[in-house]
Amino acid sequence: MRIFKESAWEIDVTGDKLTNELFIGRKKKAKPTKISVNILQAEKKSILRKKPKSKVAKLARNAEIINLPAARNGVSSKKRKSSDSTINETSIKKWKSESHKNSDPRSSANANNSATELSLKKNKKLKNLRNSSSTKEPSIANLTDGRDNSTTDVQAEMKDDKNLTNLKVSTKVIESRITIDRLQKLLAEKQQHDSIKIYKKSTEQKSLRDRMLARLKSSRFRYLNEQMYNSESWSSKKYFKEDPDAFLAYHEGYQLQVEQWPLNPLDTIIASIKKMPKDYIVADFGCGEARLAASVTQKVHSLDLVAINDKVTTCDMAHSSLLTGRIDVVVFCLSLMGTNLTDYLTEANRVLKKDGILKIAEVESRFNDVDEFIKTLGVYGFVNTWKDLSHNLFYFMDFKKDADVTKKRSKLPPLVLNPCLYKKR
Structure with missing residues (x-):
């Protein structure tokens, strides 16, 4: 049994010891030499020079000092001279191989002494951990065995590699999606550009035709407009x-x-009539499409030279079919056209009630002297109650019927306005 107790020696020392005890009968103990002690001290110093960064590293350093090889803890590693006696070589090899296995650090856990030392170390570490629990030591699982930490580190590295691989794959997927989205966006932009190009081309083709038609319409409108301003109402009607x-x-x-106008004067007149009593009766001379009648709640008589729709009554505005003194409001919105304006205003005076309202909206270029025009209307039985001359293009004026002039028609002064001639564009 003595051989198994001293089996932790190195291979050569074990062989010599085995030979001495079995065949020669010597029982000498190996004395530690100064060289082995110096080696042990040097290794301890080199280990102690390492400054641990944490308490876990400090415990690992102490464990490294404790786990120094037995041969360096006082046992001489110097080889002894082998004996001259003849021995059975097979048995020596057998014992040497067993001793080599027991002295291998990787399999030291299988030996009884190594197991005992490990259990003592674990108990000591657990005791130290309990004593220093108030200082928040690391977990027991990280202190019980140094190999557990290495295993955990390896697993963590493997997990990091796996996460890195997944990240690379996800990055490639995102890049591919971005590429697809970019291609789809470029394709949509190209299609939109092509559609706009086709639309512009068709618009250019249409616009040429439309421009020609617009010019023809404008030229005909200018001709008709000039004829109406220079003719009497009955001639235009015919x-x-x-x-x-x-x-x-x-x-x-x-x-x-x-x-093309910045302001439509009819909108201003509609807004003013909406504020009037709903039982008022309105006569719109030169109504056009009869938009005034469609925009207000009052009853409106829409009169013009030609009936565009069923709301319009065809008539010569100098001689309407309206009854005398039955109208509350008479409107001339850009419709004082012709050379017989005197007939228009005497007709308005005839159909209006006493204190009835006359509303006029005309292009400002038609008036040489707007004050003279207002004064002349006073002779026609109208008193000016309101005017708005602030607009650059149109003048707005309101009058109240003050007297009946139907019997004085022949004595009234002529009323003339400049024709509104549109320039060629």
């Missing part, structure tokens, strides 16, 4: 009756002009 398309052409040209 002309449009013989050629109804001429009035449609005039009306379309007029709408094109209205679209």
